[in-house]
Amino acid sequence: xxxxxxxxxxxxxxxxxxxxxxxxxxxMQIQHPTASIIAKVAAAQDQVxxxxxxxxxxxxxxxxKQADLYISEGLHPRIIAEGFDTxxxxxxxxxxxxxxEKEMKREILxxxxxxxLRTKVHAELADVLTEAVVDSVLAIRRPGIPIDLFMxxxxxxxxxxxxxxxxxxxxxxxHGARHPSMKKQGIDPFSLEMLAKYEIVALRRAKxxxxxxxxxxxxxxxxxxxxxLNEDCLGHAGLVFEYSLGEEKFTFIEDCVNPLSVxxxxxxxxxxxxxxxxxxxxxxxRAVKNAIEDGCVVPGAGAxxxxxxxxxxxxxxxxxGRSRLGVQAFADALLIVPKVxxxxxxxxxxxxxxxxxxxxAESKELVGIDLNTGxxxxxxxxxxxxxxxxxxxxxHSCTVIATNILLVDEIxxxxxxxxxx
Numbered sequence: 001x002x003x004x005x006x007x008x009x010x011x012x013x014x015x016x017x018x019x020x021x022x023x024x025x026x027x028m029q030i031q032h033p034t035a036s037i038i039a040k041v042a043a044a045q046d047q048v049x050x051x052x053x054x055x056x057x058x059x060x061x062x063x064x065k066q067a068d069l070y071i072s073e074g075l076h077p078r079i080i081a082e083g084f085d086t087x088x089x090x091x092x093x094x095x096x097x098x099x100x101e102k103e104m105k106r107e108i109l110x111x112x113x114x115x116x117l118r119t120k121v122h123a124e125l126a127d128v129l130t131e132a133v134v135d136s137v138l139a140i141r142r143p144g145i146p147i148d149l150f151m152x153x154x155x156x157x158x159x160x161x162x163x164x165x166x167x168x169x170x171x172x173x174x175h176g177a178r179h180p181s182m183k184k185q186g187i188d189p190f191s192l193e194m195l196a197k198y199e200i201v202a203l204r205r206a207k208x209x210x211x212x213x214x215x216x217x218x219x220x221x222x223x224x225x226x227x228x229l230n231e232d233c234l235g236h237a238g239l240v241f242e243y244s245l246g247e248e249k250f251t252f253i254e255d256c257v258n259p260l261s262v263x264x265x266x267x268x269x270x271x272x273x274x275x276x277x278x279x280x281x282x283x284x285x286r287a288v289k290n291a292i293e294d295g296c297v298v299p300g301a302g303a304x305x306x307x308x309x310x311x312x313x314x315x316x317x318x319x320x321g322r323s324r325l326g327v328q329a330f331a332d333a334l335l336i337v338p339k340v341x342x343x344x345x346x347x348x349x350x351x352x353x354x355x356x357x358x359x360x361a362e363s364k365e366l367v368g369i370d371l372n373t374g375x376x377x378x379x380x381x382x383x384x385x386x387x388x389x390x391x392x393x394x395x396h397s398c399t400v401i402a403t404n405i406l407l408v409d410e411i412x413x414x415x416x417x418x419x420x421x
Contacts, residue, residue: 041401045393050286051116052390055337056398062336063402066329075325077406083326084406086319087312088399091330092392094311098304098366099388100380101296108297109134109288111383115300116287120280125163129277132167132264133284137292139169139262147289150209151216151261154281156274157250160267165277168263172252201240201251216261217253290387299379300386301368302338306360309334330399338369347374 038060042053067080102108113133117126140151155172185202195202215222220235238255264281268274291297298304312331316324335353342352352374359376360367368379379385 037401037405041397045390045397049290049387049390049393051283051290051387052394055390055394058336058340059333059394059398060402062333063330063398064405066333067326067402067406070325070329075322079322080326080329081403081406083319083323083328084330084399084403086323087327087330088395090312090315090327091308091334091395094308095298095304095388095391095395098307099296099298100385104292104295106134106138108385109137109291112291112297112385112387113284113288115384115386117280117284120283121276125165125277126280128163129165129281129284132165133281134288136167136262136264137285137288140260141292142260147292149285149289151213152285153210153213153261153263154278155250155263155265156278157265157267158270158274161269165264165266165268168252168254168265169256169259172250172263172265213261214253217256217259219257287387290389291385294388296388297385298388298391299366299368300384301371301377301379301382302341302356303360303366303368303379303384304386304391305334305337306356306368307366310357310360341369341371342374345369345371345374 038057041060042056045052045056063084067077067084070080071077110130114126114130117129117133120126121129136152137147137149140149141147153172192202211222214220215235218235218237221233223229223233236257237253240251240253242249242251266274266277266281268277309331312327312334316327316331319327338353338356339349342349347369352369355374356367356369356376359365363378365378366380367376368382368384369375370377370382
């Protein structure tokens, strides 16, 4: 079974998720039905872990590329698939060995968020967003209850610069007061006049989600009738004001006591910038959430892949028969991650990779690539951390999909046999 050149992915490309979860692959020019399978796997990776879509495509493509080298020499795909499965099991063991279990304090979470955000936006903006992302997740975190990222509302405001993006410890609603006399819902005129007279702000057509978030941010209880209203039902906000931007109005509810729902107010000069920041925030939030739930992190900058690849090369001698070729192919495929990091940073791939591997072998440290210099660095000391669950899911999904594609001929023959029977 041979693979055409348009199926193999050996370089980095951009991956964008549409609103319905579909994946758009740019700059790869993959014109093959297999591309849709890989795209769906990348979408599933994003839904489960919130990150790793690019790595997913790269590793699957590289697994197929490495397999093609052996298949072209006459090795049966089944042998390669068996080697992949053996290598995956060992790789997961190594991943468990190199993960670092830490108490997820704010300092570690800042490093996790910074690592994620700096792969999405420029460093200056990433540093601005890092603290906002971590503080927003810590604000909504409650002991014994799963973290619900829907309690972090992201509101766009086309205004000022992207570095003006900020965390609001409360709510920002995208509508203003219903009555012009009220201080800066479908309510009948008589009620509006009464509320305005006593300086009570009423919002028009408030979303149900905002009503739920309001009680979490300010405390209090939502009531449906005047008879149920009493002082115990009231929440607290230190500052409520209305902000007008052109024809748009925003209501800010700030200075809440221990808010369990917060708002990330992103600002930017144009729609493209707002979308870019929103995508980056989404990934940063998921990275922090994953770190808290995992209770551990994995050294980044390609360090994990280099360590796993070396372990597999040493392990292959314990594998009987030609399946060890599949283990070698798996190890070589994982190195696509540090290779692409070096290439995208403008360094020579082979030279940089040899430096990293040599340093790792000599120091026995988890060494990654310093993208500023192209030299080896200890990822943990630099505070570069990846999510454990992302790496684990990558190893599982990439192996399964690559194996299924390799064995597609046998799968199709089995299907035809069952139809004839």
